[in-house]
Amino acid sequence: MQPAIVELTGVKVYRNNRLTLNIEHLTIAPGELVAIAGPNGAGKSTLLQVVNMLLPYQQGTLNLFGKAINKQSELNIARRQSSMMFQETLLVNGTVYDNVALPLIFRKYPKEKIRELVMSALQTFQCQHLAKRQARQLSGGEAQRVGLARALVFQPRLLLLDEPFAALDTASRTAILTDLKQVAVQNKLTVILISHNFNEVLTFADRVVVLAGGAVIQDDKPEVVLRRPATREVASLVDMDNVLPCHMETEAAQTIVRLDGGVIFPYNRSVTSKAKACCLPGDAIYILNEKAPSPEQPLVTVSVRVAGITPGIGTYKVSVAVDELSLIARVPREQTLGLVIGEKITIGFSPDEVQLI
Ligand SMILES: Nc1ncnc2c1ncn2[C@@H]1O[C@H](COP(=O)(O)OP(=O)(O)OP(=O)(O)O)[C@@H](O)[C@H]1O
């Protein structure tokens, strides 16, 4: 097995005497595309600064590219193989070409090689037509593409991104992430991307590490984090449709979950005794009528009234309620045709789709 590109063990960072980063163990393998998510102040930028060797840590060890980083010489070698980009591109005065050439001039590449690498990097991010433009006069989206070309022109092994695409419109952001992902996969580049946008995470990453209070609270595939958030903070981060207060009881070694509205169901997955809420993705709730095919697994059924219908691309959001229980279901548009606000309908969900937190 190839050694990890990044490995942190017991890393603690104190800022103003406050513990702001506390990573027990985190390893990132070559070629992984990892997103770092978490609320404001969670320690995401602090973590990236530690990995980028910009910030001293008070405890623990950092290994980069399979080597411990203790001495200045090790730090210099590791720095030459990694690249970082921020929300502001920090392009300097001069042309786009000059900007992208900078890391190569700094590394003393021969002139001919510089020309070849710069043009190839510009082409990769579809900005060769900008080569002669003044870098400071680019639009936000153009600047970020040029910034990526500059970050990757010297073919680093590790790319660290601190929300560089947050200010771009949705279409530009998806386009740039798709291009970056292709380049990363082709070159076995390892990328760590801080992001506040879970759609961005789903487009780009194979893995997401969620931080809160400086510590890792979930580390899994994006789809798992989306559907099975580990805590309330993660549920809110992924915009979970339904986070419902619940009570748990154990009857004959079986966990029974009670929701408002008199909804009761057995739960077969493992739970912690502290669980107080029940997460249910909206697309795991079915409207049960003759228009919709019933899924095969056994469902918990609930009689509810339609409270609202919100159009959307892909699925429509249907709000339903009974007593104190309000739910959001996401269903295909055709299943909402003919639904009337106030109408009584039956919905169903599989207990397997429920995540207790
Ligand atoms: N230069 C600094 N000096 C002292 N404390 C700092 C400094 N930078 C950040 N902090 C503190 O460290 C904690 C973590 O900050 P950090 O910037 O890593 O959070 P973040 O997860 O990147 O947040 P955001 O989503 O807002 O960018 C915060 O409480 C912050 O106030």
Ligand SMILES: [Mg+2]
């Ligand atoms: Mg930050």
